[in-house]
Amino acid sequence: MKGKAYLVGAGPGRADLISVRGLALLRAADVVIYDRLIARELLDEVRPQAERIFVGKRGFGPRTVQQEDINALLVERVGAGLQVVRLKGGDGFVFGRGGEECAALAAAGLPFEVVPGISAAIAAPAYAGIPVTHRGQASAFTVVAGFEDPTKDGSNTDWSAMANAPTLVVLMGVRSAAKICDALVARGRDPECPAAAIASASTIHQKVARSTVAGLPQAMESAGISAPAVLVFGDVVELHDQLAWFTPEEGGRGFVPLGKPED
Structure with a gap:
């Protein structure tokens, strides 16, 4: 099977604000490469056998993984024939370096798809x-x-x-x-x-x-x-x-359960 990367915007923080397509791709992925500012509940949607790789930046310190290494990781996993979800907070094309990652894939001749997210x-x-x-x-x-x-x-x-x-x-x-x-x-x-x-x-x-x-x-x-x-x-x-309509309590009361991924 030919590999492909999906740059998925996870939305502004609440798990059920991810798009329907983004959630479907997340549940089907072989590899999920994710940043810090995503709802951790979204990782519960990933198949147990899928590879999960954290590449986020913590605070104002240096990145744990450099951008060039993230680009190379995407190219390597997609080139190996895997379905890769690159999960980013908000929208990957709004101060998310999504364009750089897609450019690296394009330069390697590898297919990708951009799934927009709701920007903060x-x-x-x-x-x-x-x-x-x-x-x-x-x-x-x-x-x-x-x-x-x-x-x-x-x-x-x-x-x-x-x-x-x-x-x-x-x-x-x-x-x-x-x-x-x-x-x-x-x-x-x-x-x-x-x-x-x-x-x-x-x-x-x-x-x-x-x-x-x-x-x-x-x-x-x-x-x-x-x-x-x-x-x-x-x-x-x-x-x-x-x-003003939202209270912190609304964040829990109104949460829509996403369900569990299939094995």
């Missing part, structure tokens, strides 16, 4: 009752990675443009939150602009800090916000007060 960039705000677009308030939104220090010389991010985005969503920005807020204000964003941080979205551990750009870092500290978390800036954040 939209799911985390949604679980906090914050639509990233809303008629009369925001007709566009921008998503940016926040792990880079916005104050450093030669930043790859145009923070002046970010400051003017109707809705700005920042992923991986917890550690740099104070510097990001300062950079936005320095580039013209109103310090009283509504802002929020959502941690562990869609799970029983979800926390929300609601504040302003100027006050967000302190609000995050008071609420105990830690990574993984999403930062949101813009008038749409005000809708949280009206539309």
Whole structure:
């Protein structure tokens, strides 16, 4: 049988937010190569005889497995004729290096399929009752990675443009939150602009800090916000007060059992 890789987005955190196709492929896989930010319940869906390989990064330290090694692992397993699921948190093409992994497979002449997942960039705000677009308030939104220090010389991010985005969503920005807020204000964003941080979205551990750009870092500290978390800036954040629907208890009560894989 010819091998194939499937780049599957696992969604924002809650296990039953994976797509129907993604779950079916996970249950049929010979090999599952997975990252840290996935629901552990999803691994219960993997066949007992399938190989499971963890390649995730823990915290802000160095990767336990380098990206080049992950690429080589995919090529080796698919080249051996195996059905390989590369399971990534959120969506693999949104700051997930999914394109790099697909490029490695393409260069080796090996087949692959991309199965999109629900990105935390939209799911985390949604679980906090914050639509990233809303008629009369925001007709566009921008998503940016926040792990880079916005104050450093030669930043790859145009923070002046970010400051003017109707809705700005920042992923991986917890550690740099104070510097990001300062950079936005320095580039013209109103310090009283509504802002929020959502941690562990869609799970029983979800926390929300609601504040302003100027006050967000302190609000995050008071609420105990830690990574993984999403930062949101813009008038749409005000809708949280009206539309917040999710409580941590909902994360357990509403969970849809996925069932067990066939042997």
